[in-house]
Amino acid sequence: METKISELDGKLVATLNGQLDTAAAVQVEKELKPLYDNEDKDIVIDCENMEYIASSGLRIMLGILKKAKQHGHTVTLTGLNDDIKNVFKMTGFINLFNFE
Amino acid sequence: MKKIVSQTKKLLKGRTWLSLMILGVALLVELISAAQYYYTKSILEEELETRAASEIVTKAILVKGMLNTTEGVLNSHVDDLKQLIKEPQEIGDALESIVEANPYFNGLGLAFKPGYYDDEDDLFEPWAFNINNEIKVMKDIAKRGGHDYTTLNFYTQPIATGKPYWSDPYIDYDVTKKFITTYSIPLRDSRDSIAAVAGIDLSLSWLSDTLNNRHIYPSSFCLLLTDDGKLISQPASNHPRHCDFDDAIRLINDSTVHRRVVTNTKINVIEFKSEKDGEDACVFFHHMKGNPHWQVAVVCYDNEVFGQLDKMRFRILLLMILGFALLGYIIYRFFKNNNQLIRSETDRQRIEGELQVAQRIQSEMLPHASVDHSNIDIASTLVAAREVGGDIYDYFIRDDKLFFAIGDASGKGVPSALVMSVTHSLFRAIGSRESNPMRIMQLINHAVCQGNDSSMFVTFFIGVLDLPTGRMHYCNAGHDTPLIISDTASKLNVKPNLPLGVMEDWQYDGQEAQLQPNNIFLLYTDGLTEAMNSTRQQFGLTRVISQANANAGVSPQRLLDNVLREVHTFVGDAEQSDDLTMLAIKYMPTTETFILSREISITNDLRHVETVNDWVEEVCHKLSMSESNTSSMKLAVEEAVVNVINYAYPAGETGDISIEATATAMALKFKITDSGVSFAPTDAPDVDTSLSAEERRIGGLGIFLVRQLMDTINYERIDGKNVLTLTKLR
Numbered sequence: 001m002e003t004k005i006s007e008l009d010g011k012l013v014a015t016l017n018g019q020l021d022t023a024a025a026v027q028v029e030k031e032l033k034p035l036y037d038n039e040d041k042d043i044v045i046d047c048e049n050m051e052y053i054a055s056s057g058l059r060i061m062l063g064i065l066k067k068a069k070q071h072g073h074t075v076t077l078t079g080l081n082d083d084i085k086n087v088f089k090m091t092g093f094i095n096l097f098n099f100e
Numbered sequence: 101m102k103k104i105v106s107q108t109k110k111l112l113k114g115r116t117w118l119s120l121m122i123l124g125v126a127l128l129v130e131l132i133s134a135a136q137y138y139y140t141k142s143i144l145e146e147e148l149e150t151r152a153a154s155e156i157v158t159k160a161i162l163v164k165g166m167l168n169t170t171e172g173v174l175n176s177h178v179d180d181l182k183q184l185i186k187e188p189q190e191i192g193d194a195l196e197s198i199v200e201a202n203p204y205f206n207g208l209g210l211a212f213k214p215g216y217y218d219d220e221d222d223l224f225e226p227w228a229f230n231i232n233n234e235i236k237v238m239k240d241i242a243k244r245g246g247h248d249y250t251t252l253n254f255y256t257q258p259i260a261t262g263k264p265y266w267s268d269p270y271i272d273y274d275v276t277k278k279f280i281t282t283y284s285i286p287l288r289d290s291r292d293s294i295a296a297v298a299g300i301d302l303s304l305s306w307l308s309d310t311l312n313n314r315h316i317y318p319s320s321f322c323l324l325l326t327d328d329g330k331l332i333s334q335p336a337s338n339h340p341r342h343c344d345f346d347d348a349i350r351l352i353n354d355s356t357v358h359r360r361v362v363t364n365t366k367i368n369v370i371e372f373k374s375e376k377d378g379e380d381a382c383v384f385f386h387h388m389k390g391n392p393h394w395q396v397a398v399v400c401y402d403n404e405v406f407g408q409l410d411k412m413r414f415r416i417l418l419l420m421i422l423g424f425a426l427l428g429y430i431i432y433r434f435f436k437n438n439n440q441l442i443r444s445e446t447d448r449q450r451i452e453g454e455l456q457v458a459q460r461i462q463s464e465m466l467p468h469a470s471v472d473h474s475n476i477d478i479a480s481t482l483v484a485a486r487e488v489g490g491d492i493y494d495y496f497i498r499d500d501k502l503f504f505a506i507g508d509a510s511g512k513g514v515p516s517a518l519v520m521s522v523t524h525s526l527f528r529a530i531g532s533r534e535s536n537p538m539r540i541m542q543l544i545n546h547a548v549c550q551g552n553d554s555s556m557f558v559t560f561f562i563g564v565l566d567l568p569t570g571r572m573h574y575c576n577a578g579h580d581t582p583l584i585i586s587d588t589a590s591k592l593n594v595k596p597n598l599p600l601g602v603m604e605d606w607q608y609d610g611q612e613a614q615l616q617p618n619n620i621f622l623l624y625t626d627g628l629t630e631a632m633n634s635t636r637q638q639f640g641l642t643r644v645i646s647q648a649n650a651n652a653g654v655s656p657q658r659l660l661d662n663v664l665r666e667v668h669t670f671v672g673d674a675e676q677s678d679d680l681t682m683l684a685i686k687y688m689p690t691t692e693t694f695i696l697s698r699e700i701s702i703t704n705d706l707r708h709v710e711t712v713n714d715w716v717e718e719v720c721h722k723l724s725m726s727e728s729n730t731s732s733m734k735l736a737v738e739e740a741v742v743n744v745i746n747y748a749y750p751a752g753e754t755g756d757i758s759i760e761a762t763a764t765a766m767a768l769k770f771k772i773t774d775s776g777v778s779f780a781p782t783d784a785p786d787v788d789t790s791l792s793a794e795e796r797r798i799g800g801l802g803i804f805l806v807r808q809l810m811d812t813i814n815y816e817r818i819d820g821k822n823v824l825t826l827t828k829l830r
Contacts, residue, residue: 022742023709052731054738055801065793083731090808091801092789 003031012041017049025056035064039071044100048079053087065096074098125428129420137413141406148405149362149369151316152384152398156367159311159322160388160396166307167392170283171264173202174300178285181210181298185289188217188224192237195228200235206272206280206301210287211249213259216295225249229275229301238275247274258286258297266392269304269332279304281332308333311396317404321345325385327393329353341399343376348383348399379403455487455514462488462517465524467495475567476502477686479656481664483627484679490516490558491625491679492524496531499782500567500814500825503531506579506623506683507560510599519556523548523600527562533783535815537562537575538610541600545577549604557601561594561623566816568825570615570687575608580629584613585620585659589648592621615687620656622648627680631667634674639667656684696722696763704745704755704774712741712759716770719761723768723830736809736826737770739802740781748776748822763830767811770826779822781806782815 001024002017014035020028035043043064065075076098080088088094177198184191191210199208209227217224225247226239241247249255257265264285272280284299311322312335319341324333329352334345351357351370359368362384371382385397463482471478480493490509495502505527509516526544534540540562548558559579565572574592578599583589595609615621624644631639647666651659660682667680700715702708716737720730741757749755760771787804806813812827 019713021709021713021738023706026706052734054735054742055805056742058801059798062793062796062798066798069793083728086728087735087805090789090805091787092791092796095790096793096796 001028003028005032005034007041008044010041011044012038013044013046015046015049019052020050020057020060021052021054022056025054025060028057029060029063032060032064036067038068038073040073042073043068043075045075045077046079047077047081047084050084051081053084055091058087058091058093061093061097076100125424129417129424133413133417133420136416137409140409140412144405144409148400149384152369152382152400153362153365153367153386155316155320155322155398156384156386156396159324159398160386162310163307163324163394163396164388164390166302166310167266167283170205170300170302173198173205174208174283174285174298177208178287178298181287182289184210185287185295188220188226191226192228192239195226196235196237199228199230203230203233204302204306206230206276206278206303208298208300210296210298211255211284212296213294214250223248223250227275231276236275241274254282254284254299255297258284259294262286262294264391268326268330272301276301276303304333308335312336312339315398317400319404320398320400323348323385323397323399325349325352325395325397327387327395329395332394341374341376341401344374344381344399347372347375348397351383352385352395352397374401458514458517459484459487462492462521465494465521466492471495471497471502473497473502473567475687475689476565477656477688478502478504478684479660480681480683481660482679482681483664483676485627485676486513488514488517489679490520491627491681492520493623493681493683494524494527495683495685496528497567498532499535500812500827501535501816502565502567502685503535503562504565504623504683504685505560505562506582506625506681507558507600508579508625508627508679508681509558510556512678515554515556519548519558519601523558523560527560531562533785535564535573535780535783536610537564537573538608541575541577541597541608541610545600545606545608546604548601552601555601557599559599559625563621563623565615565621565685565687566814568689568814569816569818570617570689571816571818572613572615572621573610574613575610577608578602580624580626582621582623583645583648584615585622585648585652586616586618587652589622589645589652617687617689618653619687620659621685621687622659623683623685625679625681627676627678628663628667628682630678631671631680632674632677633671639670643670656686659684692762692764694762694764696761696768698761699758701756701758702741704749704753704757704776706742706745709738709742709745713738715759716761719763719768723763725768729828732809733768733770733828736806736828737772739806740770740772740813740824740826743781743802743806744772744774744776744822744824747779748774750777765830767830768828772824772826774822775820776822778817780815780817781824782813 001020004015006013012035014032068075078100080099180194184194195208199205207227207229209225212224214222221240225241226237227241228235228237254265254267264283267282267284269279269281272278280301280303282299282301284297286294287296287298289295307324311324311333321335321339321341323331323345326332329349331349351372357370359370362369367384367386369382369384373379374381380402381399383397383399385395388394388396466482478495482491482493490511493506495504507520507523509520523544526547527540530540530543560577561574561579561582563572563574576594577597581591581594584592592613595611597608598606629639629641629644647663651662663682698719700712702712713734716734717730720733741759744757755774755776757772757774762769781803784803787800806826810826811829814825816823
């Protein structure tokens with residue numbers, strides 16, 4: 001699982017590549033710490049190349065969202081494949097995030 | 101404003117209707133009373149005239165009779181008196197003896213033509229009188245006080261006409277001082293020339309007494325008048341209507357006053373008002389036939405005739421008002437009672453309707469569709485004694501387990517139905533997340549005991565049958581012992597515990613049993629064993645067992661049908677006293693042919709999750725599953741395994757986890773086994789996916805996802821191991 005964080009048009013963009021399974025989640029959570037700490041920017045998570053997500057991955061997403069909302073910012077997910085989108089649907093997370 | 105107007109109108113409408121009705125009744129009463137009054141009055145008027153006429157006629161006959169008698173007496177002595185003319189000396193004695201013989205007459209005498217006898221006075225008038233029953237004879241009346249009879253009518257008329265004559269009444273000042281009338285006839289001597297006039301005196305006070313002796317009405321009085329209207333006889337001067345005597349006489353004599361003839365008679369009637377008090381009165385009068393042509397008059401007063409009528413009218417009015425009031429009250433009561441009847445009938449229908457709805461709700465709460473699982477066959481029956489009852493049975497499948505229960509609330513009817521509904525709902529609610537019958541029972545008992553002031557209790561049996569293995573966990577709360585039927589029927593080993601609702605902190609014991617293939621598990625309520633026939637004999641457990649033995653090997657439905665038929669035969673015409681409920685479950689596991697069987701073992705380390713994921717992917721590829729389904733299987737197994745890694749073993753302790761994948765043509769199963777602490781992930785609460793980000797908990801998603809991704813998940817603690825089976829239908 002590879003992660004990359006950058007800024008684009010004043011937004012914090014995180015790019016996730018590979019499988020976000022339970023084993024990977026611990027490491028990913030650490031790497032995405034800037035997203036937790038962010039207080040002044042909207043967040044975009046690029047999931048174009050994310051192949052898989054387990055519930056631990058969803059937890060990370062929810063944690064980031066809760067923080068962002070505290071500061072009045074949005075979290076937008078982009079490029080989800082159908083299987084992952086289905087997981088978001090099943091868990092009701094589809095209602096929580098912005099999707100592009 | 102409009103509202104007020106319309107409400108007032110409404111109120112008035114009600115009031116108006118009532119007022120109109122009362123007014124109508126009052127008018128009707130008055131109308132009837134008035135009509136009756138006038139009808140009766142006209143009858144009375146007719147009656148009055150008839151009675152007055154008859155009185156007048158009667159009085160006239162009376163007077164006439166009296167006069168005739170007088171005439172008769174005189175006429176009978178005419179010959180004797182003629183003889184006496186020759187012997188004037190004898191006249192006095194003869195008159196005396198005649199008067200003595202007829203005490204009703206005042207006197208009898210002869211008035212000779214002046215100078216008839218040479219040796220007598222010129223005016224010779226011998227007369228015998230009855231004065232206080234003493235007879236006196238006077239021959240020289242003419243001498244006294246200048247009594248010149250030749251100027252008096254009693255003498256001149258017979259002399260002039262040669263016919264008898266009744267004098268007008270006069271007072272006999274000379275002798276008796278009485279009010280009298282004289283009947284006189286000419287008396288001829290042997291030469292057939294009139295020698296004298298014979299006269300007989302009749303006292304009129306006697307007439308008056310006779311005429312006013314009795315009257316049709318108390319105040320009425322009778323008058324006797326001469327032909328030209330002079331008073332002959334009147335009642336005593338102390339008569340209450342004394343003042344009207346003169347008035348009546350004046351009216352009769354005044355021919356200008358309007359008079360009316362009473363129908364079919366010659367009687368006249370004049371209406372007038374009494375001088376005394378203005379009372380309406382009428383005078384009836386009539387001329388007697390023949391000589392003397394006197395008049396008889398009767399005066400009657402309206403108040404005596406119609407006064408009673410007024411009283412009667414008042415009484416009838418009062419009676420009618422009372423009658424109508426009574427009638428009104430009766431009608432009111434009738435409608436009120438009727439309304440009550442209608443209301444109680446409506447109430448009865450409403451209660452009946454509500455009971456029918458309750459019955460439908462209760463029966464709809466019972467499971468109807470047979471369970472969709474190849475490992476079991478279920479049949480059930482509930483025959484309620486009333487519309488609603490205290491018995492229930494229930495069953496449902498969750499996580500490859502059959503949850504079932506049977507129960508009987510104490511009492512009958514609505515109260516026990518309500519208690520049972522609560523128990524039933526609790527069973528459903530708690531059973532949806534709790535798989536241990538003992539704990540389900542404990543929680544239901546706790547809830548039922550809360551606020552159970554009516555001391556209702558429920559006998560209940562809960563079983564949870566693990567469908568893959570046939571292991572049955574159960575807990576009994578004072579319910580009838582179920583039977584396990586293989587080749588023969590035997591009682592299940594149960595601890596009775598206590599019924600639900602009796603003791604809040606009672607610790608219920610859970611038990612286990614293993615069902616063998618084709619065993620039938622039969623549950624029932626005491627309505628079966630205690631079904632009574634007309635001799636109050638109970639069906640009894642022995643009959644149930646012998647029926648079960650006789651029906652070993654049949655389907656659950658056949659078993660219940662046969663038992664029920666037997667019960668009906670036994671009970672006959674006796675009324676069903678209690679609900680009768682049976683539930684039969686046949687366990688018949690299918691033998692499966694695996695087309696794939698793989699196994700992997702890991703230790704409880706999250707780093708092994710990727711290994712498991714790869715293994716699942718390999719299994720799925722072997723079964724040629726799509727990428728999407730593969731991804732789902734991978735995610736489900738990963739979440740289940742992570743759950744075990746996180747919770748099965750205490751932190752820092754290494755434990756084994758084995759995962760077995762088996763596939764049939766129908767389904768793919770993953771069985772995850774660990775030796776950790778007993779933990780049923782199937783009892784984890786559902787996740788509320790409708791909450792907002794702020795409300796969502798971090799965590800708890802794993803097992804939720806497994807449920808979403810798989811068709812069935814089944815947990816069973818077997819031989820000290822947690823066994824979680826995930827099934828995906830293919």
